[in-house]
Amino acid sequence: MMKVTVVGYWHGYPEKGEATSGYLLQHDHYNLLLDCGSGVLSQLQKYCSVNELNAIVLSHYHHDHQADIGPFQYARIMNKGMGKEMNDLTIYGHRDEEAFVKLAYHDVVKAMSYDDQAPITIGPFTFHFFKTQHPVPCYAMRIECQNQTVVYTADSSYFDELADFAKDADLLITECSGYASDPITQFGHMTSTCVGKLAAKAKPTHLLLSHLPHHGDHEQLRQEVAESFNGTISLAKSGLGIRLL
Template sequence: MKITTIGMWGGYPEAGEATSSFLIEYEGTRLLFDCGSAVLSTYLTLGTIEELDAVLISHYHPDHVADIGVLQHAAMIQTQLGNLSKVIPIYGHTQDSVEFEKLSYKGVTEGKEVMEGASFEIGPFHISVCPTIHPVYCLAYRIEAGGKVVVFTADTQWTDDLVPFAQEADLLVSEANVYPQYAGKIQGHMTGEEAGKLAAQANVKRLVLTHLPQYGDRSILVTEAKKRYTGPVELASTKQVITL
């Protein structure tokens, strides 16, 4: 399984980059996890719309869905040109029915409901979800293929539920949007230390931090994570490739 960072920013992207999003590939099947600001243009430097098999959405904040509309326009144009002959499924929850309805567009994309506690298959991938703690309903995703596991926390503050959900993952991609001085003041997000705590308690093999703040010294997030977790820790970076 190959995981490529499309973007790693929370809230909005830094100049020339994208908000937190990842491309997951195995045996010719491509999944895109979240599709926020500037994600499509970055993805298109790595592959085509025709090569995209499905999109997984954690929640409907703009930094996670802002590029859904332009992805749909790209799919429509490629369909009109005769390059795309399939409907691209976009998986998301229905807790916000208005936003979920937007995932289906003119026969080129189709919204697929993801229910709390659900597990399902996309090609060679086995996927399960877990609700997180965020100002809006949000899902973490566990993706398994070829005997390997990657877990994406999506946006969340600390919750014990993520520990068994992420257990023994080969890679944990955890949000870490909060510096220690803001712990308890910024709701719905984790500190670097909390991401490290999750990695340690879940006994994962590797930790990558994403949904990063645009301000401050981000190396502090890694330092804080290492207080709790002794395995490898790093900040996500654009087009970083991890092969499991």
């Protein structure tokens, strides 16, 4: 059984007491964090201790997806200094930008790169990567574990190949950064209308709207997406857990 927990889901910056992008994937005592945005390190500890984490996979190097990597490195080195037991920890990122070289830290954090050429195995998970349309290099991920598939769009504007990459996922975690009328697509993001199109083509069993805007009523996003997609739609919120059997 795989479990996905929403650690943080805000677009750009965290609301009070919350976090930007972070999703905890757990299977059989293996703990993997997808993205590590602002506030994630604090929120994560509600569900998993820093020392029990095994891996972090970063989609891209915008602050709202990796701001807490520095504090995370400090947590590792300080806990090691105090003699605390900890799992080995590897951060996975792409090498398209220089930020990659800052991921490894002393002997407490390792770094490994990924690309869209070949899948990689991380613990019990197999990851395929696919470059999105965003102002900086960013990768969507297709994650397989036993017979379950989770797809994470990371940040992207809509394009047909992204829907092909997300095809038939058991859970599709999609960014939904604005309402139908918000002018955000030119910034490399999707409105609810774009997400409706994505979901109608990809046909996931369960669609999770995340990377949500700081205005309006999120329930409206769900309604706008539902105009094009009649499957299960959830709105991200802190601590939301989804079990995939």
